[in-house]
Amino acid sequence: MKAAVRTDDALAEVRAVTREHADTTDREARFPIEALDALRNRGFLGLVVPSEYGGLGATPAEMFTIAAELSRDCMSVGMIFAMHCQQVMAVVEHADRRLRTALLPRIARDQLYLASVTTEAGKGGHLLTSQAELTRDASTLHIDRFAPVVTGGAYADGFLITMRAPDARSGSDVSLVYADRTQLDVSAVGDWNPLGMRATHSIPMKIVGDIPADQVVGRHGAFRDIAVRTFAPLAHLGWASCWLGTADGALARTVRMLRDTRQRRDLNSELLLHRLSQARQRLDTVHALIQHATDVLAAGVADISTPRVQLLLNAVKLTASKECVAVVDDLIELAGLRHGYLCDSALKLERALRDLRSASLNYGNDRLHAADGALVLMDRDVRHV
Known part of the structure; x- marks a missing residue:
């Protein structure tokens, strides 16, 4: 990635703006204009535009990482960013040369939001x-x-x-x-x-x-190929990265609260340690699944349209949507009424839980399980990628 040296500092600036306005945008159901402007000002809307068109030339893996980091502070901002990058990648991978040449430099130069x-x-x-x-x-x-x-x-x-x-x-x-x-x-x-x-x-x-x-x-009538090869993989991995980032942020804030000596919590409680262990295990499982699926796509050795690859990508979405919301729900139980349940708690667990509740509905899990059942019947040898 051409801008790798400056990405960490730039991302820290965007996250600071996101944190500053997150409570207000959530309360008012208002689009995060300030965060979008910060993403624009630091060149992030051209993140996945190839360098030959003036963009930063980032890989999908780098995009997933940034979406997750943004979601630690506000899942809405992470999702807005991930979905924009999904649209840009569709142009990169499927538009003809004339449209790519006309549009991609504008996205990179003018920081168009799609x-x-x-x-x-x-x-x-x-x-x-x-x-x-x-x-x-x-x-x-x-x-x-x-x-x-x-x-x-x-x-x-x-x-x-x-x-x-x-x-x-x-x-x-x-x-x-x-x-x-x-x-x-x-x-x-x-x-x-x-x-x-x-x-x-x-x-x-x-x-x-x-x-x-x-x-x-692409060609008229050929959206199915775009969906299978670009839209669905980037959606499932991008969404899952946002859900993971949101749950990661919730656990990080909770751990900092627990380690604050002013809280006087018994850190040797077996129940507390068990809940923390289970939360971290769930998040590490989701992270590993995202990483594996990302590596499979990057290697390009498997046909993305085959049942076993489709099952893997669907498993990312299904697993992340279930496990991340479960982590935050358990953290609310752990933190208790004052720190976990109140809307004005510094842990922001209440907002994380509300945001993550959408995960199973974002292309419904029931629909995805029905599709997976048919794919399992097609992959009779039960091989994994």
């Missing part, structure tokens, strides 16, 4: 289908799209949007297109008042506009 538009009412979060039809004439694609959830959409400079491909034969013929905000009429059509993840400001939006026909990412 939002994802994949949700639709009535399809139950199914990523690989679309109801909204992308129409076209000789040189123009016409977008008319409603999305019930668009993370940071009110503040995005550009959007990657899934729609049914022109001349599609079924709802699974889905295209991915890039649109600048200046090419669209974007309007909020609802509010965002959730239990957790409040600072993601994931409001429902109506998006209408015309874009040049060459702003399709």
Whole structure:
């Protein structure tokens, strides 16, 4: 990574800004503008743009690490960053040379923030289908799209949007297109008042506009390949990294509180030591699983579309979504009513628990287990990668 020497200091600055505003953005369900500006000012929105296009040329592994670190202070900021990088990587890996050459230097130079538009009412979060039809004439694609959830959409400079491909034969013929905000009429059509993840400001939006026909990412109708090879792996590993970072931060704050001599806690209590041991074991397990899956992808020796690789990636999401929230729930029990349960506690366990409760719902675990069951039947030799 070209900027490795300065990344630690830059990240510390962004984290300080994130911490300063985290309580306010959570309380008001407000997008973390200050944290996004800090990410921009330090060049992080161009993190995964290859150096030949003016970016920092970071690997996915480095992106996962930074997302986890941001999530120690505010999981919403970590998720916003990880999802932006996912969008950029889709352009890097699947756009044709003309679109890459036109867009990637702008992301690196102008620090454009990209939002994802994949949700639709009535399809139950199914990523690989679309109801909204992308129409076209000789040189123009016409977008008319409603999305019930668009993370940071009110503040995005550009959007990657899934729609049914022109001349599609079924709802699974889905295209991915890039649109600048200046090419669209974007309007909020609802509010965002959730239990957790409040600072993601994931409001429902109506998006209408015309874009040049060459702003399709990959081939028309070929979004499934983009999803399997880029969207899903980066989503599962990026989300899991954020969940792990949030739980890591919660445990770190709790340990510091326990070691504070003013608290007068019995650090020899077998129950306390057992709970700390179990929390750390859970987090180390999630970390190891993320690291293994990241290494498998980086090695490039396995076909990412095979059942065993898909099972591994799904296992990352399923395991992290379950174990990280369990850790924070146990830490609240350990810390007690005053330090663990109160909203104004310095440990911030209450906010971490609310944020992590979304993990199993973010592409629902029940849906993923159903898909995994079919994949297990396909991998009859039960081999691991």
